[in-house]
Amino acid sequence: xxxxxxxxxxxxxxxxxxxxxxxxxxxxxxxxxxxxxxxxxxxxxxxxxxxxxxxxxxxxxxxxxxxxxxxxxxxxxxxxxxxxxxxxxxxxxxxxxxxxxxxxxxxxxxxxxxxxxxxxxxxxxxxxxxxxxxxxxxxxxxxxxxxxxxxxxxxxxxxxxxxxxxxxxxxxxxxxxxxxxxxxxxxxxxxxxxxxxxxxxxxxxxxxxxxxxxxxxxxxxxxxxxxxxxxxxxxxxxxxxxxxxxxxxxxxxxxxxxxxxxxxxxxxxxxxxxxxxxxxxxxxxxxxxxxxxxxxxxxxxxxxxxxxxxxxxxxxxxxxxxxxxxxxxxxxxxxxxxxxxxxxxxxxxxxxxxxxxxxxxxxxxxxxxxxxxxxxxxxxxxxxxxxxxxxxxxxxxxxxxxxxxxxxxxxxxxxxxxxxxxxxxxxxxxxxxxxxxxxxxxxxxxxxxxxxxxxxxxxxxxxxxxxxxxxxxxxxxxxxxxx
Amino acid sequence: xxxxxxxxxxxxxxxxxxxxxxxxxxxxxxxxxxxxxxxxxxxxxxxxxxxxxxxxxxxxxxxxxxxxxxxxxxxxxxxxxxxxxxxxxxxxxxxxxxxxxxxxxxxxxxxxxxxxxxxxxxxxxxxxxxxxxxxxxxxxxxxxxxxxxxxxxxxxxxxxxxxxxxxxxxxxxxxxxxxxxxxxxxxxxxxxxxxxxxxxxxxxxxxxxxxxxxxxxxxxxxxxxxxxxxxxxxxxxxxxxxxxxxxxxxxxxxx
Numbered sequence: 001x002x003x004x005x006x007x008x009x010x011x012x013x014x015x016x017x018x019x020x021x022x023x024x025x026x027x028x029x030x031x032x033x034x035x036x037x038x039x040x041x042x043x044x045x046x047x048x049x050x051x052x053x054x055x056x057x058x059x060x061x062x063x064x065x066x067x068x069x070x071x072x073x074x075x076x077x078x079x080x081x082x083x084x085x086x087x088x089x090x091x092x093x094x095x096x097x098x099x100x101x102x103x104x105x106x107x108x109x110x111x112x113x114x115x116x117x118x119x120x121x122x123x124x125x126x127x128x129x130x131x132x133x134x135x136x137x138x139x140x141x142x143x144x145x146x147x148x149x150x151x152x153x154x155x156x157x158x159x160x161x162x163x164x165x166x167x168x169x170x171x172x173x174x175x176x177x178x179x180x181x182x183x184x185x186x187x188x189x190x191x192x193x194x195x196x197x198x199x200x201x202x203x204x205x206x207x208x209x210x211x212x213x214x215x216x217x218x219x220x221x222x223x224x225x226x227x228x229x230x231x232x233x234x235x236x237x238x239x240x241x242x243x244x245x246x247x248x249x250x251x252x253x254x255x256x257x258x259x260x261x262x263x264x265x266x267x268x269x270x271x272x273x274x275x276x277x278x279x280x281x282x283x284x285x286x287x288x289x290x291x292x293x294x295x296x297x298x299x300x301x302x303x304x305x306x307x308x309x310x311x312x313x314x315x316x317x318x319x320x321x322x323x324x325x326x327x328x329x330x331x332x333x334x335x336x337x338x339x340x341x342x343x344x345x346x347x348x349x350x351x352x353x354x355x356x357x358x359x360x361x362x363x364x365x366x367x368x369x370x371x372x373x374x375x376x377x378x379x380x381x382x383x384x385x386x387x388x389x390x391x392x393x394x395x396x397x398x399x400x401x402x403x404x405x406x407x408x409x410x411x412x413x414x415x416x417x418x419x420x421x422x423x424x425x426x427x428x429x430x431x432x433x434x435x436x437x438x439x440x441x442x443x444x445x446x447x448x449x450x451x452x453x454x455x456x457x458x459x460x461x462x463x464x465x466x467x468x469x470x471x472x473x474x475x476x477x478x479x480x481x482x483x
Numbered sequence: 484x485x486x487x488x489x490x491x492x493x494x495x496x497x498x499x500x501x502x503x504x505x506x507x508x509x510x511x512x513x514x515x516x517x518x519x520x521x522x523x524x525x526x527x528x529x530x531x532x533x534x535x536x537x538x539x540x541x542x543x544x545x546x547x548x549x550x551x552x553x554x555x556x557x558x559x560x561x562x563x564x565x566x567x568x569x570x571x572x573x574x575x576x577x578x579x580x581x582x583x584x585x586x587x588x589x590x591x592x593x594x595x596x597x598x599x600x601x602x603x604x605x606x607x608x609x610x611x612x613x614x615x616x617x618x619x620x621x622x623x624x625x626x627x628x629x630x631x632x633x634x635x636x637x638x639x640x641x642x643x644x645x646x647x648x649x650x651x652x653x654x655x656x657x658x659x660x661x662x663x664x665x666x667x668x669x670x671x672x673x674x675x676x677x678x679x680x681x682x683x684x685x686x687x688x689x690x691x692x693x694x695x696x697x698x699x700x701x702x703x704x705x706x707x708x709x710x711x712x713x714x715x716x717x718x719x720x721x722x723x724x725x726x727x728x729x730x731x732x733x734x735x736x737x738x
Contacts, residue, residue, distance in 0.1 A: 432537040433575045434585070437646065438563035438592035447580050447588065451625060454579030 029248040029279065033100075033118040033139060033221050040098040043224075045091055047071065050194060053097040057197070059166055062174065070183035070193035077187040083371070084311045084340035089285060094226045094257055096195040098140040104164065105145050115144050122248060124217045127463055132244075133212035134159040138229060139219050141197040148214070156205040159214050162230050165201030172203060176232055180263035180291050180319075188259040188287040188313075192228045199229030199260065204239035204270075213242035213275075213461070218260075220284065223252035231262040235270035235298075242273040244461060248308075251281040255310065258284055264292035266300050268322065273301040277464040279471075280309035282339060287313045296322030296351075303459050306333040306341055307471055315373060317346035320354035320385075331360040332456040332468075335368035335400070336475050344373035344405075345389075349415070352383040358390065361453050365396035365475065372421075373405045380411040387415070393423045394452050446476040486513035487550055487566065489650045489681055494545035496526075496533050503529045503540070505707045511650060511681040516672070518692060518717060519685045521703035522725045527685045528572055530703070531654040535569045536562050549650065564593055566649030570639035570656050576627035582638075583608060583622040586645065593646055611641045615667055632659035640671045644678075651675055652683045657691040669694035689721040704728040 039056050041049045050071055054064040079086050105111045108125050119125060119137050128135040134148035136159065143161025152159070158169060166173050183193035200216040220227050235241060249256065258280065266272050272292065280286055286309040292300040302316040318327035329345040347356040362370035372391040387410075393402035402423055410417050426448050434444035449472050450457065457465050489511045496504040503526045511517050521527055532538030534547060536559040547554040549565050557565065577585070583605060591599055609619045615637040627635050636656055643651050653672070657665060672695050676682060684697065692714075700716035702709045702725075709728045710716065720727075 427575070429575045430577050432559060433571065434577075434589075435559040436535050436537055436563055436569055436571075437585075437589035437642070438560050439588055440560050440592070441558075443588065443592075444560075447585065448577055451577050451580030454581075454625075 029122070029281065030250045031118075031121065032250050033114055033219075035100045035112070035114055035139075035221075037098045037100055037140070038102045041096055043093060043095055045071070045074075045094075045096060045195070049096060053195065053197065056097070056099065057163060059163075060170060063166065066178065066183075067194050067196075070190050073183050074187060074190035074194055077190060079187060083313055083342045083373070084369075086285070086311070088255060089257065094224055096226050096228070097197055098222070098225060099142045099197075100139045100221075101142070101144055104143055104161065106147050108145065111145050115139055118219065119145070119217070122217065122219065122246075123463070127215065131212060131461075132215050133210050134214040136161050136200040136216040137219070138198045138216065140221050140225065140227065143198050143200070146200075152208075152210060155208050157208060157210065158201065158203040160201055162199040162201045162232065163197065165232070169201070169203070172234070173201070173232065176234060176263065176265060178263075180265065180293050181261050181289050185289060189261055189289045192230065192259050192261045192289070195226070196228050196230035196261065198227075199231040201231070202233045202241065202243060204235045204241050206236040207238040209240040210242070213244050215244040215246065218245065218247045220249035220256055220258065220280075223254040223256055223283065226257045226259070229260045231260065233262070233264040233272060233274070235264075235266050235272050237268040237270060239267070240271040242275065245274070245276040246464070247276075247278040247280055249281045249284055252283045255283045255285050258286045258288065260288035260290075262288065262290040264290075264300060266292055266294040266298035266325075268295045269297040270295075271299040271301075273303065274316070275303040275459075275461060275464075277305040277307070277460060277467075278309060278312070279307040279467070282308065282310050282337065284309045285311045287311075290314065291317040291319065291346075292327070294318055294320050294322065294325040294327060297324045298322060299325070300327045302327070302329040302331075302345070303456070304329075304331045304343070305456075305460050305464060305468060306331070306343055307468065309339065309341075311340045311342070313342045315344040315346050315375070317348075318356065319348045319350060320356065321350050323351045324353045325351060326355045328356070329358045329360075330456045330459055331358075332453050333360075333362045333370055334471070334475070335362060335370035336365040336396075337368055338366075340369045340371070342371045342373055344371075344375070346375040347377070347387065349378040349382040349385040349387065349412075352381065353385060354382060355386040357388050359455055360391040361394075361456055362392075362402060363394045363396065363449060363453070364400035364402050367399045369400070370402045371405065372403070375407045376417070377409040378412045378415040378417065382412045383414045385412060385415040386417075388418045390420045392421070392452070394449065395423065395425055442477045443473075446473045449476060487649045487681065488512050488548075490546070490548045491530075491534070492546040492548075494530075494533065494547065495543040496529060496540045496545075497543055498529065498540050502543070503706050504533065507545070507703070507706070507708055509683070509701060509708070511683060513649070513679045513681050514676055515699065516676055516682045516684065516695060516697045517699045517701065518697040519683055519701050519703055520687070520689075520717065520720060523687060525703050526706040527703055528654055531569050531571075531652045531685060534562075534652060535559060535567055537569075560592070563648075568643055568646060568648035568651045570636070570643055570651070570653045572654040572658070574627050574635045574639055576625065576630070578625045578628050580626045581623050582626050585626050586642065589642070589646060593648075608641075608645060611644060615641055615671070616663070617641070633661065633664050636660055637664060637668060640668045643675055644671055647678065648680060650681045650683075652685065654685045655687065656684070657686055657688065665691060666694060689717050692717045702728065
């Protein structure tokens with residue numbers, strides 16, 4: 001019916017918009033913690049830097065050797081050029097290890113005031129009180145706080161920062177470290193293995209099912225700093241857990257690099273849900289490697305909300321190694337402003353009767369780029385396996401982009417596979433309809449966008465999805481009304 | 484109580500340089516039911532869209548007032564807030580936008596001074612769903628998502644009741660409804676009238692008028708009101724057909 005209507009709500013990217021994005025971050029995240037680091041390595045990356053940090057951590061020789069070997073692999077690999085432009089990244093000007101504190105606390109009262117204030121502002125202790133079984137908080141390179149409720153400790157659950165785990169449970173760490181994601185996997189994985197620090201370690205004994213989630217919160221603090229946390233999750237047979245990861249940082253004009261590794265072991269009939277909500281500031285380059293091994297009848301669920309960062313490259317993977325193993329990968333990404341969101345999923349069906357489901361939703365606006373990059377393989381012999389991939393992109397204006405690069409290899413004849421993709425804009429008929437019921441244009445657009453994301457948003461914990469809602473509303477308000 | 488008045492005066496509207504509505508005038512007061520009848524393609528839907536402002540057609544001439552408020556100065560959402568409601572002929576669907584969330588947003592937009600009790604609101608909506616013979620889980624479904632034509636029409640009628648507008652324009656609400664649905668929708672229109680709304684029923688057929696007796700009937704032929712009269716006019720039209728009005732300057736395709 002919009003015969004004479006001009007769709008003129010596209011705008012050129014202006015300084016105002018960039019200011020708006022900043023303003024949004026300032027509301028909650030854009031503040032710096034004033035701490036003098038207890039220790040930090042010199043700028044740049046060398047054997048000496050790694051030996052310094054390994055010494056500071058007082059870690060075993062075998063770990064130092066893993067690091068030094070990974071450094072060689074890192075140096076031998078080129079910076080990936082198949083995705084976003086990473087030319088800004090200069091590995092010599094980053095600081096790889098910044099330890100903010102001398103001790104780690106198990107009680108918020110023991111956390112130094114400045115750092116506690118930081119996590120108070122982010123709402124972390126509050127979330128812990130309200131709905132978590134345990135919580136780890138990391139500032140810069142190290143965990144500053146970790147706690148698991150006693151009832152779970154008593155059942156043998158272990159949840160702590162990774163450095164402590166290396167000290168207290170070296171055998172479990174050594175057995176599992178670097179097997180799911182070897183340093184040779186990609187350049188960022190090699191880098192992480194060389195300079196990893198912090199992250200969380202979660203071990204659930206056989207048959208233990210946590211009915212409340214545990215959460216790790218990662219906070220970066222400066223410019224030209226690197227955060228390379230290492231997370232290891234082991235769910236023994238029949239265990240189940242929901243792990244939540246939150247990430248924020250203050251805004252700087254210079255970039256910082258975040259490159260984590262997450263390794264998840266889902267053993268027979270175990271279930272792990274990994275929810276990640278990153279709201280990095282728009283100077284962060286984010287390239288984590290996340291992967292799970294899923295054994296017989298096990299289930300791995302990846303839920304990802306990608307709100308912030310300047311560049312993100314994340315492709316959570318599941319290797320379905322046992323019969324009847326299954327995985328789902330739900331991903332929602334906002335690519336609004338001068339950002340590049342390169343998100344996706346990787347699934348390998350390596351056993352019969354395995355199943356996987358990938359749903360990716362993206363929104364591009366204000367010159368943003370959203371990419372879905374997926375890899376799906378069904379090996380020969382993975383009889384009767386089932387896989388589906390659905391990726392939907394919503395593009396808000398004429399200066400923004402979305403691309404889809406699905407890479408599917410179906411090598412098993414009895415397997416079934418479906419792939420659906422859509423790219424669209426907000427329909428003006430929908431906006432008109434909502435307006436005819438008294439809803440302002442900006443609100444109408446927010447409702448439509450949130451509806452588009454609903455499949456995935458409803459899987460994100462309430463505290464974070466509320467944030468998502470607010471952010472989408474704010475972004476849509478910036479588009480203003482057609483008038 | 485002073486009745487509200489919706490006044491359409493000498494409205495002249497064109498689409499792509501073609502004049503679609505010519506000199507249309509209708510005045511509706513609170514509690515009145517007007518039927519706007521006419522063959523297909525004669526400008527009935529154009530009138531509905533022009534009144535609510537969703538069509539953005541070119542208005543060459545004429546006035547549109549709700550009491551002393553000039554609607555032509557207002558944006559679509561402001562006209563809704565002034566008290567207008569259109570039940571659309573082809574309601575759009577919005578995937579993932581849960582009906583109850585949408586409806587709550589609409590309600591609080593239209594009645595900002597009321598404190599909405601959410602639980603009560605949901606109960607009320609569920610009762611109305613039952614009244615219309617619709618499944619109570621429709622509250623959590625995406626707006627009109629996957630609904631049949633008839634279900635969508637009943638959902639429009641439901642909104643008409645819950646949002647309590649001053650003036651209601653029903654654009655072919657009767658198309659796609661079976662006899663039971665038609666009966667219940669007619670009942671709902673009766674309720675809206677009792678609540679004091681002024682109503683324009685746009686229809687091609689006389690069928691719905693067997694269930695609701697209009698106070699006034701207008702016949703729109705080729706964009707012009709060819710005849711206005713009391714409720715009985717509908718019967719006359721049924722007897723002699725729209726063919727009766729053919730001729731003169733009428734060049735529209737008349738069924």
